[in-house]
Amino acid sequence: MAQSATPTKNPPARNPFAADIDDAIVWLKSFIELAGLRNDRDLAWGLFGAGLHALRDRLPDAVAIHLGAQLPTLVRGLYYADWDLKETPRKERHKKPFLDRLDGAVVANKSDPERIARATFGVLRERIDAGEVAKVLRHLPRELRQLW
Amino acid sequence: MSKHTVIDKTEDEARLWLQAVERELDLSRPACFVALRVALHFLRDRLTEQDAVDVANRLPVLIRGIYYEGWTPSRMSKNDFMRKAARGFRAHAELSKTEQVLSGCFRAFARCLAPEYADTVSVMLPKNVRLLWPEPSPPPAPAHLQDWHWG
Numbered sequence: 001m002a003q004s005a006t007p008t009k010n011p012p013a014r015n016p017f018a019a020d021i022d023d024a025i026v027w028l029k030s031f032i033e034l035a036g037l038r039n040d041r042d043l044a045w046g047l048f049g050a051g052l053h054a055l056r057d058r059l060p061d062a063v064a065i066h067l068g069a070q071l072p073t074l075v076r077g078l079y080y081a082d083w084d085l086k087e088t089p090r091k092e093r094h095k096k097p098f099l100d101r102l103d104g105a106v107v108a109n110k111s112d113p114e115r116i117a118r119a120t121f122g123v124l125r126e127r128i129d130a131g132e133v134a135k136v137l138r139h140l141p142r143e144l145r146q147l148w
Numbered sequence: 149m150s151k152h153t154v155i156d157k158t159e160d161e162a163r164l165w166l167q168a169v170e171r172e173l174d175l176s177r178p179a180c181f182v183a184l185r186v187a188l189h190f191l192r193d194r195l196t197e198q199d200a201v202d203v204a205n206r207l208p209v210l211i212r213g214i215y216y217e218g219w220t221p222s223r224m225s226k227n228d229f230m231r232k233a234a235r236g237f238r239a240h241a242e243l244s245k246t247e248q249v250l251s252g253c254f255r256a257f258a259r260c261l262a263p264e265y266a267d268t269v270s271v272m273l274p275k276n277v278r279l280l281w282p283e284p285s286p287p288p289a290p291a292h293l294q295d296w297h298w299g
Contacts, residue, residue: 016166016181017159020210024155041153061197068216074158077213083201 024074027123035119045078046105051120052079054101055136057088063139064088070128093141114147121148161208168256173249179242186236187253188215190229190277191269197221199272206265226276251280258282 025041031048032039056064056079064083068076092098095114102113125133125148137145169180169187192200192215200221204212224232230246237243258266258281267284 014177015159016177017162017210020213021155021159028155041155045154065219065221069218071213073213073217074155074210075213076216077158077207077209077211080201080204080212080216081209082205085198085201 020073023072024078027072027075027127030123030126031119034122035115043105043109047109047111047116048120048123049078049081050102050104050106051116053081053104054098054117055120056080056083057090057101058092058098058144059136059139060089061085063136067124067132067136070132093143095143095147098144117147158208158210162210162214165208165211165256165260168260169253172252172256175242176240179240182237182240183243183249183253184256185214185217186233187250187257189217190233190250191254191257191273192216192219193222193224193229194226194274194277195272196223203269203272206261226274247280254281 028041028044028048031037032041032044035044035047037044037047052075056067059067068079071079090101092101099113099117102116105111106113106116124136133148137148166177166180166184169184170177173180173183175183188211191203195203200219204215207215233250234246237246237249243249258269261269263285266282270278270281270284273281
């Protein structure tokens with residue numbers, strides 16, 4: 001007879017992904033609030049992704065990876081989508097060219113890139129350790145730090 | 149009734165990967181979930197940074213989040229990882245055959261990826277780990293041989 005599951009301290013959840021989904025929803029709600037969006041999760045997810053990608057691509061690889069480690073699982077999956085190491089890190093020193101990098105959903109929905117960037121960074125500031133935020137900020141030029 | 153959002157879709161896609169692992173390993177769901185995580189990290193840590201990122205871009209978003217968990221790019225030796233994997237599997241007696249579990253997961257991954265990309269991954273892997281990845285599918289026979297029946 002095949003053995004049954006070994007008893008562990010935490011009884012197996014029927015849906016092992018449930019906690020990851022819940023964590024991502026908490027982050028997304030925070031983003032929706034800070035960006036002042038309607039409660040449209042699909043749209044918000046795309047906009048949040050655009051904000052995260054612009055930041056990721058502006059950071060040196062090692063710092064981008066360090067930031068990735070601070071995110072909840074599903075948000076991390078969004079953050080790392082379509083990463084191209086050959087194209088990064090980007091070097092924008094000023095707000096305008098940086099904000100121009102927010103593409104995809106931002107462009108498609110004619111959203112204000114500055115509002116999306118500020119909301120994205122606002123979520124990070126709210127939800128990750130202040131020391132980790134400081135590490136990220138050290139690698140950004142002054143004009144981009146002011147978006148935080 | 150709430151709408152099926154993009155977040156719900158990420159869960160559906162991830163579940164397909166877990167189910168593929170369950171089919172290959174034929175073990176309990178909690179054991180397969182542990183195996184899925186450890187095998188994703190095993191794959192990631194046996195690739196160059198560039199290839200690890202390339203593979204990640206092919207994964208469904210939630211699976212990609214699991215894949216990148218705790219990533220510090222460094223190519224870990226196979227033996228070091230096997231020891232690490234065995235520790236990760238320790239809580240589940242079902243997962244005692246580390247190498248079998250990893251190769252079962254790799255078969256599941258290869259099935260979930262586009263077939264030609266599964267072959268690309270095989271080439272990215274160092275030789276001693278490639279043995280655990282399913283062999284590339286042979287190219288189709290030339291047209292003039294396709295109707296040939298042996299015996």
